[in-house]
Amino acid sequence: MPTQALAGGHTAAAHENADVLVSFSHVQKTYDGDTLIVKDLNLDIRRGEFLTLLGPSGSGKTTCLMMLAGFETPTSGEIRLAGQVINKLPPYKRNIGMVFQNYALFPHMTVLENLRFPLAVRKHPAAEIDAKVKRALGMVQLGGFENRYPQQLSGGQQQRIALARALVFDPQLVLMDEPLGALDKQLREHMQLEIKHIHQSLGVTFVFVTHDQGEALTMSDRIAVFNHGVIQQIDTPATLYEHPANAFVANFIGENNALAGHVMATANDISTVSLGDGNVLAARTGDAGGPGSPVIVSIRPERVRLAKPDTPPHSRLAARVIEQIYLGDHIRLRMQVSGCENFTMKTPISKLDRCPNAGETVDIELSPEHLLALAPPPSA
């Protein structure tokens, strides 16, 4: 079965698609009646996937998650869960597990009572409750902590209990809103992998919200990049990184060098771009317009090379090295290229025959397959 094209192009057929667990169609949300926090959101979440909503703070990720959980209602549009429209379904009937940023473990209940809570509410038999709680605690490796109160646990342990509590009642969907934000870096990285492994072993659908692109790349099957309430691109981590759909995505995910110019000609998916200083480069056409339109050519620092004798002229630029930063396993060169002061080149030391020093002028190679012509962001 071919998977649906996801951003836009939403058809009624998607609702019957057995792969789709949640679908947002034409969802809008405004709090004050003036500004749309979420604009015409169309998004299908597949059964069993780990989908991350990534975007800067204030881009509407939490709002989307809250609409899915039922704590906010869409101003217009439809949200379906397993084929049913759930716009009016109260949150406690949705059977969606949720992990909050500060865990929201009930402070007056022990770990055991916290985990029993969702099961007791559902009036499961006592023996079943005990078995499920035990399994959930085992899953997060906190067996033996049953009688602790939440404030007697470390941040990482609270995080795991919160996850166990969101999973213990076997929800079809688990939502997490920046759940790792309060942890220190090392623990955060550890938890990223742990959550990912739990996801893999359970096969439950996870929707994860973060503003940290590294976290999103590490954990996700797919990432939806949000900006100003609009999904900019939704793709696998590798596709997002290698083929960003627009300048926002290119800048938001990973490091990026951007040079401004104008399109001269477009042919066979290759745009010829004239930079501000008259140099001409060939680049893959991203979402850039036709001849004459302003454009930004973008390239990742690790794709920049020192030019070789056979480098063709439309891939070659002169660069003045401003600063050399030694990082052990690789070296970064900050250089001035075509008026841009912050052009960065990043290369493993083993790949360098000779490292240019600060003040030196060298030629660099920007090959068309890694150079992407993108329309400048609206504000620029």
Place this chain on the structure above:
Amino acid sequence: MTAASDTLDPSPARAVPLKRQLRRAERRKNLLFMALILPLAVFVLASFVLPIGSLLQRSIANPEVHDNLPETLELLDDWSGEGLPDEAAFVALARELGAARGTPAIADIAKRLNREQPGLRSLVMRSARALPLAEGTPAQDGLIGIDERWRDPVIWETIKRAGSPTTGFYLLGAIDRTIADGGEIVKLPKEEAIYLDVLVRTFEMSVIVTVACLLLGFPLAYLMATLPVRHANTLMILVLLPFWTSVLVRVAAWIVILQNEGLVNKLLMWLGATDAPIRLLFNRTGVYIAMVHILLPFMVLPLYSVMKGISPVYMRAAVSLGCPPFSSFWKIYFPLTMPGIAAGSLLVFIVCMGFYITPALLGGPGDQMISYFIAFYTNQAVNWGMAAALSAVLLAATLVLYALYTRYLGGNAVNKIR
């Protein structure tokens, strides 16, 4: 400059062991802290510990006879209690009563002895007036000549008993007990036994006011905690308004509002809820209304501060786990407000127990609380012993309550919720 760097350099020759240095630094810090709390400590001692101590001491003090008839009492110590005391005791009594004559001391003695045995006041006053005895008269004959009753050994027994430096009389009286002639503790006759009833009434009224404050204050505090700050502040001002007017003014206002021709009755009659005015004043109803009004802020403020600290995310979490909103409120939110409920209730209850002016002005004779009687004994009857004893009983009841609070709701139970 060199001098400065010299003093900063820890020269190895002066090196003091690290532990001693640490201890010295700690000691300096502790001294500083003690100096900081010294004024408060002195204030608390002077305004709280000492007065309460002297009050408690007064509840068992028995100075009237002991201080004014010292020689007589000393001689009576040797008296067997059978027959009359010897002449020396009569001489001492005649001299000491004579000395007390015309001073307030004689009234104290008379009053004190009269309490032991009604009628002794007149005996003492009459005897004192006739003193001193004519020159040459034996004291025994002289006193008996003034009043035949000096012939009765029971009178002397009474003086001896009333002369002990301390007495449990007041404290026992405060719980409707007294010391019978034989020295054993007995219940007061029904018509005199009122303080246990008053104590029970004080408790009962305090419980009712506390519960009413909780029932009214909880939703109000919840509203304030959930409302946007601007509206919450307006409400807060309304709640605090009673604090800004004196109790007397508020009570007077209630009299105006609650009287038979007052606002409330007019409204009720206009609405047709009642044909004749309902009596709202000078009975329990009026007292409760005014006390709840005065004490509501004491309930709302602790509740509000606790509720403000409860993140709304807990309710969301409960709902997301499948618990319907009302049930979530009851199972999650309500237990989290427990420290506020406990603190507010304790505060209201303890303040209630000491209420005096509101019941005195708005209640009938059957609505007075224990403080009314304390005030009565200090201001009108000038019986410091009884006033102090009732205060001691009130203090003890309050302390017991506080102990129960810390045992069951304070300490661990509340800390658990943080």
